[in-house]
Amino acid sequence: MASRAYRHSLNGSLLEPGHTLLEIEGVVLAFGGINALENVGLSATQGRIHAVIGPNGAGKSSLLNCISGLYRPQRGRIELHTGQGRHDLATMRPHRIARLGVARSFQNIELFSHLTVLENLMLGRHVHMSRRLVPSMLWFGPARRQEIAHRELVEEVVDLLQIQAVRHRVVSSLPYGVQKRVELGRALCMQPALLLLDEPMAGMNVEEKEDMARFILDVHELRGVTVMLIEHDMNVVMDLSDRVSVLDFGRLIADGSPEEVRNDPAVIEAYLGAEAGAG
Amino acid sequence: SGGGGDDGGGPIKIGVLATLTGPTSDVGRPYNEGMLGYVDWVNEQGGIGGREIQALSDDYAYEIPRAQSLYKKYKSQGVVAIQGWGTGDSEALRNDVAQDELPFMSASYAAPLANPEESPYNFVVAPTYGDQMRVALDWIEQQGGAGTAEVAVLHNDSPFGEAPLSAGRSWIEQQGYDVGFDAYPMPEDAANYVGLLNQAQRQGAKYIVIQNTSTPAAQVAQDIQAQNLDMQIVCLNWCSDEGFIEAAGAEAAEGHVMVQPFATPASGKPGYEQVARFVEANGGAIEDKGLHYAQGWYTMHVMAQAIERVIQDGQEVTGSNIKSSLEGLSVDTGGVVGGGTVDFTTESHQGAAGTNIYQVRDGAMVEIAAGARPAA
Amino acid sequence: MTLRDRSPATPEGAHQASSGGDPVLRLHNIEVIYDRVVLALRGVSIEVAEGTIAALLGPNGAGKSTTLKAVSGLLPTERGEISDGHIRFCDRDVTHLDAAARVRLGISLCMEGRHVFKHLTVADNLAAGAYTRGTASREDLDLVYEYFPRLVGLRRRAAGYLSGGEQQQLVIGRAMMARPSLLMLDEPSLGLAPTLVEDIFGYIARLNRELGTTVLVIEQNARQALEVAHRGYVMEQGRIVLEGSAAQLRNNPDVKEFYLGLGEHGRRKSYRDVKHYKRRKHWL
């Protein structure tokens, strides 16, 4: 499938389709005695949907955490191309990584639970906003102008995800599925170059998964956001992704098109199981 | 009017800063009771000059800020004089009372409060802490003879505790005493003072002068006894009382010395008769109330005498008039305070000079010197 | 089948039930209110026969977890209460019984979201599971380790550090330690890899077969759930809207579309082909 270009929301540069956006090489991450990631290397291409699969505990979430800076790998290189040069994410703090245009959602919903949906989404605009103390305290003037401008953008995400009705609700009072949607929305508000999604559809029935799939495809197709997706539902993975990487015990055991991966005996053995592999 | 309160002809209001709780409440409570007891007694007698005294008394827990806000409250209620308590609050309110022209007495006998130039509206009824320290040092010098006496001063960690220190140092120098002198602040609420006593021991101290209230002082006595240390406590004013003996236990208290300007109830001084009768009439015994009760009683008595004179002179009862009346007043306390009388002049607001010295013998305070003054 | 099918279990269903006894668990017209305002269940009736597996399906927020919490007595911890109806377990009214007492009666729940004791080791987690039975017996432990051999090597590890699948195994193992006669599982396959999902359903079937444990399971993975279950219920908005034997449900067209993701001709439709909402945003 053709990949798409992306006009970087933070520096205005154009990321060409087909270029390498993210390059991971030789990443090693260990907790005490356990090797969560062993010498993992893969790369994500601008404008594609890249799935990461693998058995539980394989290190998928850890890999995402390394990319977004929440874990710091002991060794290895994680480079992000922003159209203005390359940045090594492996040694960078999370908020700096976010400011390069990397957004994410979490395996277990990590919303700002006491804030409203709007406030959560507005926080997605954080990297685009200025926050000087004195103007903030004065409100009238730049602070208010900025709030209104960003609010307009946020409303578009609200429309896209069809969460108009719950705008002012405190997120902790929302049903699980809606919270997942808000979390996706928060990441979208960043207008990211790279969107990392950790099991966005877990715990949903088929109908709800279809909605989520549509949302993901929309942002991807309309804007050219590169998506990196962890998912256990093989139907979703096979249908949505352009490329699939498979981890097992912290090692990359396969990397290729969905078709290739599905028929890879190592993957069937480690992850899919005979039945799913066949189906 | 002459400032400081209004004279509507109704009851005469006096603001009282009480310390019913907080670090010095052990001695502050009986003192406050004594003051209020005196007021009740006077009012029973028909008041002064036919007018009742109304004492507005609130607890300030030995906290300066609370004293300040109470002071504001009293002022707004139209008091003509203030009875304070501690060194900290008296010094903090010094400028206010001067500005508002409200005479102020307190149970703090710090020297600056007795100096009309520094604190024109403050009056101190007893010998200053400095004088008490001097008397204590004189006594120690007499005991030991040259060269043997090392003094460790254990004091409350506050302006009150530090008040007599500089007087003590300069006194030793001035008198040429061969006495070592070191000061150690006592932490509040300590479970023991063994650490301090160890330091004093290394200093070689034989005498422990304590400027603190009786509860912590008693703990020191217990620690001395528990460790069998060869040390003698010399209490100044605020730990020189029956409470010290009771809290430490007669055994631990035995032999320690007290510099106390006020006579004990057991002394049989004539000034106690009235007090004892009033207490008994209210179903108590003066022996239980202790000497701080009488101390409060007579401090209020001095203030009342000044007010009575203002009324007798046909003047308005205002703060400044009371102050003038105090300066030139001589009150007989029947031997309870210092040498017996309290007199103030425009030059000196220290009302008495003499102090008694007691020693604990068989669980009781026994007078070993009366009306002692610093060696001339 | 229409919206509300309440036909009794078919002979086929009865045949499937291994020991096919009387209902051990019977919910009668249960109504649950959270915070005194949110009506989460509006009259739910469910019967689970002894020694069978029942599956509970439904979209997010339908009230599935609430149903299980009502049975296990956890509602008070979330400011919820049963405002109407009653629950009988083994012919005993347990509607308002204390949660701990229900465990002693043999009702165990594996909550949604792998509630392991994060700071306890795997072994201590299992010991906690045996709380109602005094101390953990060797036998029970061996059985759990036999079912879940992966846990053996992790015995001394703090459970918080286990991966999702490992935690899921631990939670089920921990529930086994209480030797429940009714085991309730809330989305046990959530977030598990496909092989493990197979395994988990394997364990459930095995538990039911070998120990005769009655099972009530909530699942989004309808295909697998209906494979092992004898009977199924579908909930929506606090009501049971569909019930029947597993086979009946598998063939229901609604279930096929919304839960099994099968298109008109019984073929799975692709997620790519889901209706496209054309909403081009200028920032997108």
Added chain:
Amino acid sequence: MNVETLTTLTVYGLADGAVLALAALGFVLIYKATQVINFAQGEFLLIGGYTFYAAFVLFGLPTTVAVLFGVVVAVALGVVVERFVLRPLVGESAISVIMVTVGLAAVLRGVMQLIFGVQARQMPAVLPAGTVEVLGARLPLNRLLVLVVAAVVLIAFALFFRRSRHGVAMRAVADDQQAALTMGISARRVFAMSWALAAVSALVAGVLLADITAVTPDLVSFGLLVFPVVILGGLDSVAGTIVGGIIIGLSEQFVSGFYDPGFAQIVPFILLVVILMVRPYGLFGQVRIERV
């Protein structure tokens, strides 16, 4: 510096440390089981001291009966506090729960003051007076006995939690209340038990402290020192309270013996800051497991 001074200071420091460890033990029990930070631990100490005083001196009961009376009151206190103060706050934010214990502390302190006033009360010594001579130092017998009593009580508690299933139950409840409920562990009973035990350990500490000092409202101030102790040892470690208590007790005593007793009062807090910088979870504290 000589051996004698050192020995004296050490024994006094150890005795203080032992009492502190006992007071901290209750704190740790509550934290372990309920994740509640109990700011009223000092007041529990106070109530322990006064209850025993009332039973022993005012009611004139024999020592053992007075102790039993104290235990009964302590258990009742713990259970009542848990039931009526803490339970309504289950699920509220950490700061609310901390503040409710702060409020509770004020209430308890106020009530004790209403009943007993602020004047120090003298209690005839329960522990034998007198001194023994060790290494040239005269050591008061009562301090040595305090050490023994505290050690026995601490070991008993430690064994109880190591050996009985209640130990696991308590930790389980602390970790995840709902999950514990599904194990058949009654969170209420565990909560009530830990509050009761905390009050009992505070009672022992209070009685010992009252015996070596006096029965005064100042007993409360010992409660503040519990914080450096538990931080040093680690909030949820029983062994930590012992080590923490001893470190704090000794350092206070040594600083006040060799430097400045006023400064000695803040030494625990300076130690605390240093420890937090080096080991954010104290010496034996459990690291929180937070994963995303």
Added chain:
Amino acid sequence: MATATGIHHRSYRSELALRQTKAERLRLALVVLGALAMPFVVNVYWLSIVNTILIAVVGAVGLNILVGYTGQISIGTGGFLAVGAFTSAIVYERAQLPAVVAIAAAVLLTAAIGAFFGLPALRLAGFYLAIATLAAQVIIVFVARRWDWLTGGTGFIDVRAFELFGWEVGAGLFEVEWYAVLLVVAGLAVFAARNLFRTDLGRSFMAVRDQDVAAAAMGVNVTRTKVMAFAVSSGFIGLAGALTAHYTQTVSWERFTLDVSILYLAMIIVGGLGTIAGSVYGAAFMSLLPPVLTAASNAVQGSVPTLAEQLPALQVTVFGLVIVLFLIFEPRGLNHIWQRVKDYGRTWPFRT
């Protein structure tokens, strides 16, 4: 637009306004009127209490920024008030600089020291941090008490009359003039704090409170935000400290003990955590409690003679009871009560 079905907006601008309905604007007008009338209604003593409330409002708002909005528990308010008070007093009294400079210095220094003690917050969670601030409290008060240079050995500093741009607060109308000054300062503090939390900066504080990992992943510099929260909060508290110094004209460590820290925590709890209005209500409530109790006990003194003696104990008990009862029955504080009263009024007569 306010209708029976709720409030509807036609622009983001109107939605972002603080006062949205006529009723709200009317209430604001009433509050302003009441504030202006205050000095003519109450006597000097009660006005002095109002003044201490206004100072407490500034401090409570500051503390709420840290505790309520950023979720960092601080038991060190007393210490930070001391820093502000001593700094301002020393700059004003010894260096003889103008009051504005003294107060600004106090705010900045307190903010800096607050930020320093906030550094452990980067590594510590919840209770461990609370205890670190407790240590700050104990250590700061110890320094204030023992460092003779601060007070010149007397234990306290006398501060000369407050002078602002050549205008001196006189002795005659002392309380009234101070009331004017404090009303303006407290008003500005409340205004600034409320604004803070409708902008990105304030939201990032709350994000860190709720989920710091997610906040970091959204680009929030968690380190900076926490330090910033400590600094902003301490700045407010430093301001309150400085005002205390000038208003009371004496600075001594006793005004800044642990009890004060707890009193401030009680204010924000009783008022409502994480609400600016709550800080105001809480400050007023907790500051009024002791004088009202005293007044009440004086009123009934005749019939219950032992009351005066028991008053201190009673005050401690009531203080504690208020905290406990609020937390049990209205954990969201006075602000929530008031909110409910307003909602009740707003939807009238459409009530469910």
